[in-house]
Amino acid sequence: MTSEVEQSAAHSVVPLGRIERLSDGYVLAFDRQFDYPRSYIWSLLTNPGKVRLWLGELAGEWELGKEYFLDLGGGTSTGTVLQLNPPTSLQISWDDALGFESILEWRVLESDGGTLLQLRARSETADFLTEGAAGWQHILAALDDVAAGREPVPPGDWAALRDAYSQEFDVSNTMGWMETDDGVTMVHFDRRLSSTLPLVKDALTADPEQQPRVEQAEVDFTAEGSSTRLTVRHVIEDPAVAPALMAQWHAHLDAVAVSVEGDQPHTSMRKLHALEDFYRATLDTAPAG
Secondary structure (H helix, E strand, C coil): CCCHHHHHHHCCCCCCCEEEEECCEEEEEEEEEECCCHHHHHHHHHCHHHHHHHCCEECCCCCCCCEEEEECCCCEEEEEEEEEECCCEEEEEEECCCCCEEEEEEEEEEECCEEEEEEEEEECCCCCHHHHHHHHHHHHHHHHHHHCCCCCCCCCCHHHHHHHHHHHHCCCCCCCEEEEECCEEEEEEEEEECCCHHHHHHHHHCCCCCHHHHHHCEEEEEEECCEEEEEEEEECCCHHHHHHHHHHHHHHHHHHHHHHCCCCCCCCHHHHHHHHHHHHHHHHHCCCC
């Protein structure tokens, strides 16, 4: 069983995973030690009735080489089962609604009289990496609860945990969010860019088509060593326009990141529509208040 200290840590805003840079991308790594047999932990990963308790509703079972569909209760994931080696490893591709694909590998190893569970999520870019780190930490906390026979507790402060990963591993957050302060509702983005403040400022304002939106928002630039923190706050009067506005800002900030790296940004309408659908679903499922 996990201890009370481990239970508290699992639901804290302290990063329990690692974000590592590779030559061809990034890997998000978690290691969990359980005082349970390996066969039991393997069943939590592969038995659909148990997977439902901590991750989501799996249509059917994991089958090697076959596609899967996972209902996450507010979102979905699809992909292919790439490896299935009972009771040691499960590897799947993880495709989200925005078209991002990562490779997830679970390894279940005998260790110290119990089981070491390893999760590795590999992706080519840092897009949504801090958000994914916070999300997987909360999912693994739910797995801890289910393994111990407890009802999973609601996730903690996801935004604070995401920010903690960003600070500790120097990786920018990707998502924007909507917030209300003193009755004023605004769209908020906070990005870290690996470039100097003048270059970031020039890239933000280089596209004349984006200039009206930039002028309507409050934009702050903060130099942080060789990087620049770019904060955007855009007041909105009608929350119904938030998904479209967030998609536009998200795509523009992605273009800024590409530009400061010396490449030519290209934003597709397909990506813009996918982002708008993504933010609409995110706002629809956000808790009230």
